[in-house]
Amino acid sequence: MRIREKVYLKLKSRRYKHNLATIFKNMKRHCVTILLVFLMTLSAVSGAWAQDVVVHPEVDKSDISRNALRAIFGMRLRKWSNGEPITVFVLRDDSPVHIEFSKTILHMFPYQLRRAWDRQVFSGTGQSPFLVNSLEEMRTKVASTPGAIGYIPREGVDEKLSVLKVR
Amino acid sequence: MKSLVSSKFVSPVALLEALVLVLCLGSFVPSVYGNLLPENTQIHGFASQGFILTSENQFFGDSQNGSFRFSELGLNTSIQFTPDFQFAAQALSRQAGPGDNGQIHLDFGFLDYKWISNESGALGMRLGRVKNPLGFYNDTRDVAFTRPSIFLPESIYFDRTRNLALSADGANLYAEYRTDAGSFFYELEIGYPDVDDRETVLSFIGDSNGVLDNQLSYITRLLFEKDGGQLRFGLSGALINIEFKSASSPSGDGMIRFRPLILSFQYNSERWNLTSEYALRYFKYRNVGQIGDFTKMGESIYLQGAYRITPQVEGFLRYDLLFQDRNDRNGAEFALHNPGRPAHTQFAKDWTAGLLWGMTDAWMTRVEYHYVDGTAWLPLLDNPLPSETKRYWNMFSILLSYRF
Numbered sequence: 001m002r003i004r005e006k007v008y009l010k011l012k013s014r015r016y017k018h019n020l021a022t023i024f025k026n027m028k029r030h031c032v033t034i035l036l037v038f039l040m041t042l043s044a045v046s047g048a049w050a051q052d053v054v055v056h057p058e059v060d061k062s063d064i065s066r067n068a069l070r071a072i073f074g075m076r077l078r079k080w081s082n083g084e085p086i087t088v089f090v091l092r093d094d095s096p097v098h099i100e101f102s103k104t105i106l107h108m109f110p111y112q113l114r115r116a117w118d119r120q121v122f123s124g125t126g127q128s129p130f131l132v133n134s135l136e137e138m139r140t141k142v143a144s145t146p147g148a149i150g151y152i153p154r155e156g157v158d159e160k161l162s163v164l165k166v167r
Numbered sequence: 168m169k170s171l172v173s174s175k176f177v178s179p180v181a182l183l184e185a186l187v188l189v190l191c192l193g194s195f196v197p198s199v200y201g202n203l204l205p206e207n208t209q210i211h212g213f214a215s216q217g218f219i220l221t222s223e224n225q226f227f228g229d230s231q232n233g234s235f236r237f238s239e240l241g242l243n244t245s246i247q248f249t250p251d252f253q254f255a256a257q258a259l260s261r262q263a264g265p266g267d268n269g270q271i272h273l274d275f276g277f278l279d280y281k282w283i284s285n286e287s288g289a290l291g292m293r294l295g296r297v298k299n300p301l302g303f304y305n306d307t308r309d310v311a312f313t314r315p316s317i318f319l320p321e322s323i324y325f326d327r328t329r330n331l332a333l334s335a336d337g338a339n340l341y342a343e344y345r346t347d348a349g350s351f352f353y354e355l356e357i358g359y360p361d362v363d364d365r366e367t368v369l370s371f372i373g374d375s376n377g378v379l380d381n382q383l384s385y386i387t388r389l390l391f392e393k394d395g396g397q398l399r400f401g402l403s404g405a406l407i408n409i410e411f412k413s414a415s416s417p418s419g420d421g422m423i424r425f426r427p428l429i430l431s432f433q434y435n436s437e438r439w440n441l442t443s444e445y446a447l448r449y450f451k452y453r454n455v456g457q458i459g460d461f462t463k464m465g466e467s468i469y470l471q472g473a474y475r476i477t478p479q480v481e482g483f484l485r486y487d488l489l490f491q492d493r494n495d496r497n498g499a500e501f502a503l504h505n506p507g508r509p510a511h512t513q514f515a516k517d518w519t520a521g522l523l524w525g526m527t528d529a530w531m532t533r534v535e536y537h538y539v540d541g542t543a544w545l546p547l548l549d550n551p552l553p554s555e556t557k558r559y560w561n562m563f564s565i566l567l568s569y570r571f
Contacts, residue, residue: 067345068286070395076343079250079284086250087206093528094478108395109437111475116396118313123298123306124255124275127209127245 050154051101054142054161059084059149063165070106072149074116075126080147088129089141089150097135101151105166212242213570215311220564223557224542225549227264230562237566238262239309241274251281251291259309263326265548266366274298274309275334286345293339299332300339300354300388301403302429302444308333311568315442315471315483316521317533318564321544322467322489323429323446327370331407331425335360335384349393356386362409369547371423375456376415379423382408390431401431401444411455421454439474447493466493479525487517489543511558515541530569537562 053069055061059080064072071077072086079085091098093110102110120126132138135152142150143160157163204210217237221230228234243257256276262269277295284291298306302323307313318326325332337358344351362368362379371379388403405427413419426449433442448465452458467490473483490496491513498513521535542556550556 065286067347067350071286071345071350074395076289077284077286078247081285083250085247106395108397109435112396112435115313118310119307121209121211121245122213122241122243122257122310122313124243124245124257124277125279125293125306127247127253128211 051097051105051151052154052157053105053149053151053164053166054157055150055164056142056144056146056148057160057162058146059162059164061164062162063167065167066105066107069164069166070108073106073113073129075120075129084147087145087148089132089138089145089148090129091132091135091138097151097153105151207247208244210242210244211571213239213310213312213568214241215239215566215568217317217564217566219562221560221562223560224545225264226546226562227266227549230264230549234264236262236264238269239311241309243274251284253279255279261309264546266326266364266546277339288342288344290342291340293341294337296334296336297339297356297358298334299360299386299405300356301332301386301405301427302446303399303401303431303433303442305332310570311533311566312531312570315473316485316519317535317566318537320444320467320469320471320485320487321517322469322487322515323444325370325544326366327544327546328367330361330364331367333361335386337383349391349398352388352390352392354386354388358384360384360386360407366546366548371409372411372456372458375411375413375458377411377413377419377456380410380412382410384408397435399431399433399435401429403431404428413456415456419454419456421452421456423453423455424451425449426451437475439472442469442471442473444469463492464494466490466496481523481525483519483521483523485517485519487515487519489515489517489541491543508553509556509558511541511543512545512553512556513541513543515539515543515545529571530567533564533566533568535564537564 053064060082061080068077073088073090075088077086093114099110102108102113117128121128130141132141135156138150138152139156139161142148149164215238216235219227219230219234219237223231225231228236238261240260241257243255245253245255247253257274258271259274260269260271261267273296275296275298277293277297279291279293281289281291283289300306304314304319304324308319308324308329311317335356335358337356339354339356341352341354359381362381368379384405384407386403386405388401391400392398405425407425409423409425411421411423413421427446429444429446431444434440446467448467449462450465451462453460467488469485469487471483471485473481475481491498492501495501496514498510501513502508502510516539518538519535521533524532526532539560539562541558542550545556
């Protein structure tokens with residue numbers, strides 16, 4: 001943030017200092033600066049939004065197919081391959097992390113997940129996932145519930161959680 | 168007649184009590200979830216109250232003067248004993264004009280066991296009272312949050328014979344198969360559907376003096392979902408067998424065979440979705456009271472587009488067509504042979520536009536407007552004299568719905 005502010009102030013002061021001709025002369029340098037700022041912002045944003053699928057550290061699995069992951073978060077697949085029950089934790093439907101997780105990892109829209117849960121809950125064919133209210137709660141619940149699965153932004157992953165790679 | 172009148176006065180009170188109960192449970196249960204309920208047990212419920220206004224004809228009560236006699240209440244529980252063994256049951260109370268008086272009944276209640284369940288699929292069976300797998304919406308047709316509109320497209324999801332379509336006592340065998348190309352969901356249900364409610368009886372045998380007795384029936388559905396449900400295809404069908412027991416002569420028993428076939432299609436994108444379903448409904452009557460012997464093929468189709476204006480607000484437009492007899496679409500021949508029953512009782516062409524506002528995760532409001540040509544799906548108990556129904560009519564409706 002501070003760097004971005006500095007660059008902005010620099011550009012602004014230059015505009016006042018120099019006349020049009022000098023600005024044209026310095027065009028090339030401006031372009032490079034603007035591009036740099038743009039790229040920095042982009043990487044900062046995408047970094048913040050990259051999600052990881054996390055599981056309880058004792059879940060004996062390092063990768064999973066997107067299909068199986070959809071089945072787990074769709075509450076259709078209820079146990080790991082060793083028979084242990086899966087406990088699914090999700091954030092609210094309108095949470096930006098939940099939306100991003102649905103779209104970029106499951107390749108589904110949040111409303112599709114909601115529909116799938118509602119259909120199962122109200123026809124008796126399944127249950128709904130457990131709702132957590134914050135990323136902190138997600139982290140502690142997944143770390144403390146055997147067989148648990150959830151998702152958090154990449155930079156929040158620590159040794160108390162295992163990351164499940166999506167094939 | 169007396170029971171009809173009394174139910175009119177008793178049920179709203181009972182419904183109000185039930186509504187309060189559901190709302191109390193709704194605010195109570197989630198707050199104590201972690202403490203009182205075991206982790207493998209869940210309780211969910213819903214409550215909806217509708218208002219209906221029609222220009223002509225009656226729909227769920229005295230709708231020409233504005234009717235509040237449309238409400239739905241449900242409370243369910245599910246217990247997952249192991250990941251492969253679950254119990255689930257739901258109590259439902261529905262008021263819909265004179266056809267449904269709000270009496271609480273068991274909507275479903277079954278044991279669910281999976282022999283196989285892994286990353287590539289599942290194989291299992293449900294035993295008890297199970298929901299009938301028909302089309303996209305039948306399984307949860309009374310839950311406003313799972314419907315695309317206040318009233319499901321009536322051409323396929325009739326309110327007239329809803330009990331018949333609702334659930335059956337028997338077994339439901341199901342299989343899931345997940346591939347990289349998409350997922351397949353198959354269900355085969357064998358059981359006894361409910362045929363003895365008055366609206367169903369009226370729809371099937373009219374004034375004939377007798378009762379309907381359900382026979383072993385079969386319902387099946389195959390769904391294919393691509394990309395987690397962006398594209399969905401469905402094919403469902405049923406062989407429903409009903410015995411007609413004549414009240415006037417014991418030798419006069421007859422048989423009704425009802426064979427619906429439904430094709431379903433849906434496309435979902437982030438902002439909009441497109442849904443269409445087409446149904447052929449084959450009826451075969453043999454020695455059924457005054458109706459006697461006959462066969463006919465009914466036909467239904469709807470096309471519906473919905474657009475999400477904001478994450479909370481969605482609008483939709485639908486055209487819904489129903490023909491009681493595809494060989495007599497305008498009903499002219501029927502009217503000729505059935506004095507007192509106008510041709511417009513044989514079809515319905517319904518333009519519907521509506522809005523949904525999801526106020527919170529738990530609360531939702533819907534409004535919708537129907538412009539209908541024909542009365543083929545108009546409830547018979549609301550409109551006992553077909554000759555007095557009007558061909559062109561408008562319906563406006565509001566629904567407030569809560570769930571937890």
